[in-house]
Amino acid sequence: MKHDRVTGEIQETAALYVLGALSQFEAGAFEAHLRDGCPVCEAEFRRFDGTAGQIGAGVPEVETSAYLRELLFARIEREPQQESAESPVVKETQSSAAEVKPSETPATPPATAPLSNIFAPPAQERSRLPWVVAACLAIAAGLGFFAWKQADDNAKQTGEKLAAAQADATNLRALIDVQRDRSRELEQINSALANPATRIIHLQSQKAESGVSAAIFWDTQKGRLLMIGSFPPDPEGRVHQLWLLLPGISVNAGLVRADSLGHVFMTIDIPVDLSKLSGASISLEPPGGSKQPTPPVIATGKVS
Amino acid sequence: MTELTQPANMMGPQDAAAAQIKKIASGDRAALAQLYDRSSPLIFGFVLRVLRDHGIAEEVLLDIYTEVWRKARTFDPSRCSPLVWLLSMARTHAVNRLHGEKREFSRREQAETEAETAKAGAAEPATVEAERQRLVRSALDALSPEQRQVIELAYFWGLSHCEIASRLGQPPGTVRTRIRLGMTRLSDLLGTPVAK
Numbered sequence: 001m002k003h004d005r006v007t008g009e010i011q012e013t014a015a016l017y018v019l020g021a022l023s024q025f026e027a028g029a030f031e032a033h034l035r036d037g038c039p040v041c042e043a044e045f046r047r048f049d050g051t052a053g054q055i056g057a058g059v060p061e062v063e064t065s066a067y068l069r070e071l072l073f074a075r076i077e078r079e080p081q082q083e084s085a086e087s088p089v090v091k092e093t094q095s096s097a098a099e100v101k102p103s104e105t106p107a108t109p110p111a112t113a114p115l116s117n118i119f120a121p122p123a124q125e126r127s128r129l130p131w132v133v134a135a136c137l138a139i140a141a142g143l144g145f146f147a148w149k150q151a152d153d154n155a156k157q158t159g160e161k162l163a164a165a166q167a168d169a170t171n172l173r174a175l176i177d178v179q180r181d182r183s184r185e186l187e188q189i190n191s192a193l194a195n196p197a198t199r200i201i202h203l204q205s206q207k208a209e210s211g212v213s214a215a216i217f218w219d220t221q222k223g224r225l226l227m228i229g230s231f232p233p234d235p236e237g238r239v240h241q242l243w244l245l246l247p248g249i250s251v252n253a254g255l256v257r258a259d260s261l262g263h264v265f266m267t268i269d270i271p272v273d274l275s276k277l278s279g280a281s282i283s284l285e286p287p288g289g290s291k292q293p294t295p296p297v298i299a300t301g302k303v304s
Numbered sequence: 305m306t307e308l309t310q311p312a313n314m315m316g317p318q319d320a321a322a323a324q325i326k327k328i329a330s331g332d333r334a335a336l337a338q339l340y341d342r343s344s345p346l347i348f349g350f351v352l353r354v355l356r357d358h359g360i361a362e363e364v365l366l367d368i369y370t371e372v373w374r375k376a377r378t379f380d381p382s383r384c385s386p387l388v389w390l391l392s393m394a395r396t397h398a399v400n401r402l403h404g405e406k407r408e409f410s411r412r413e414q415a416e417t418e419a420e421t422a423k424a425g426a427a428e429p430a431t432v433e434a435e436r437q438r439l440v441r442s443a444l445d446a447l448s449p450e451q452r453q454v455i456e457l458a459y460f461w462g463l464s465h466c467e468i469a470s471r472l473g474q475p476p477g478t479v480r481t482r483i484r485l486g487m488t489r490l491s492d493l494l495g496t497p498v499a500k
Contacts, residue, residue, distance in 0.1 A: 011488060012483070015483050015484045015488070016465055016483055016484075019459055019483065020458065021458040021465040021468070022464065022465070023464060023465075023466065048487050050385075051490050051494055052459065053385070053387065055455070055459050056350045056394065056395060057436055058436070058437050058439075058441050058443075059349045059437070061345035061348075061349045062345060062348045062349040064348045068344075068366065069340060069341075071366055072369050073336075075370055076370060076373045177404065180404060222470075269464070269466055
């Protein structure tokens with residue numbers, strides 16, 4: 001439904017949305033409404049989005065350390081861009097090469113000085129001198145090349161070790177983030193379990209192949225719901241959607257978004273009276289979700 | 305820092321910053337350096353305001369500009385200004401990190417109070433940046449303390465209206481109304497930035 005005039009409710013939703021203060025459910029609904037092309041809500045969203053963007057501009061500036069700039073550019077060297085322009089390094093090399101002028105070429109050594117004739121080898125030996133010099137130069141070049149190659153190999157190995165260490169650090173950080181998230185989730189669940197007012201809904205798959213395993217913790221005092229579980233990847237063209245079962249109706253509780261491992265942890269925050277909540281269910285719906293569950297539900301459970 | 309961080313109601317053309325982002329999208333490192341030099345003090349100030357930890361704020365700052373490098377092609381000047389784009393990205397990173405760090409409310413509140421006190425005593429330079437800060441701060445000052453509090457808790461702390469209501473011991477509906485009235489007032493005072 002598109003609106004034809006601004007109301008306080010529209011302003012409120014747009015204002016809360018740009019601040020990220022809406023519940024997941026409300027934010028999803030507002031985004032879907034914007035996608036539907038409501039010009040009134042779009043205008044309010046843009047207005048408040050611009051305002052929110054300026055709130056941050058009021059903070060005092062703080063100078064950054066110089067090394068951060070170096071770190072940034074070291075980091076983006078590992079962040080390839082497909083449409084990257086010509087590398088400045090290449091340009092520099094090319095320009096340096098172009099700047100080498102003939103006049104800068106080392107001058108030819110002067111003709112042999114008369115004194116040098118005293119120490120000059122006999123004519124026969126002198127005729128071999130160019131070959132000896134050439135051989136020495138070849139050996140020197142070979143040794144130089146070998147040394148350079150070894151240094152280059154060492155540099156490459158060091159670079160590879162550094163890259164591997166950085167990759168390990170990145171993986172470790174990701175692992176720590178995952179563990180931190182899990183720890184936070186456990187804290188919330190422990191808190192819910194410690195509350196005698198908490199009731200649990202065990203969602204069980206209707207068919208073994210659906211692969212859904214989840215539990216919802218309902219804090220009946222605060223009206224909060226937490227869901228933790230394991231979900232299979234969304235099938236092609238379908239998404240998992242959660243429903244809360246109230247007398248006579250199924251209330252949309254939002255789309256279920258699992259991480260890459262299929263793990264789900266979500267807070268369900270919807271503005272409805274849950275006092276008569278009897279259970280929950282999961283269905284597969286088209287992208288964006290549905291207003292009513294599409295049968296058959298793939299998992300369901302009752303309040304225990 | 306030039307036109308990039310000018311306030312909305314005296315915002316000049318931001319073509320230079322938008323052009324830099326366009327160049328960054330095509331792999332121009334020099335453009336990234338220019339954008340970083342002109343915008344990082346504000347973005348770092350913002351991230352520090354959210355996180356209150358210098359070391360973590362530095363890590364997040366690097367993440368932000370790395371994302372600028374990677375996602376410059378997604379910047380659409382018809383949708384928002386470079387400043388709003390950067391601040392939006394910075395807020396996402398900072399608030400996500402804040403949630404990850406799970407800081408104690410009281411500890412931050414104390415740090416914030418100390419920082420505000422220190423700030424109040426500091427003389428401000430007579431620059432465009434100071435003028436920008438003054439305008440935004442005066443707009444925030446024009447709000448009622450309750451309105452300002454809920455907006456700052458949502459914006460800088462990344463709290464939902466239900467979380468704010470829980471912390472303040474107020475009904476969610478009251479928090480929503482305060483946010484709406486406060487944001488409407490701010491919008492009237494600051495205007496909407498030209499999307500350029």
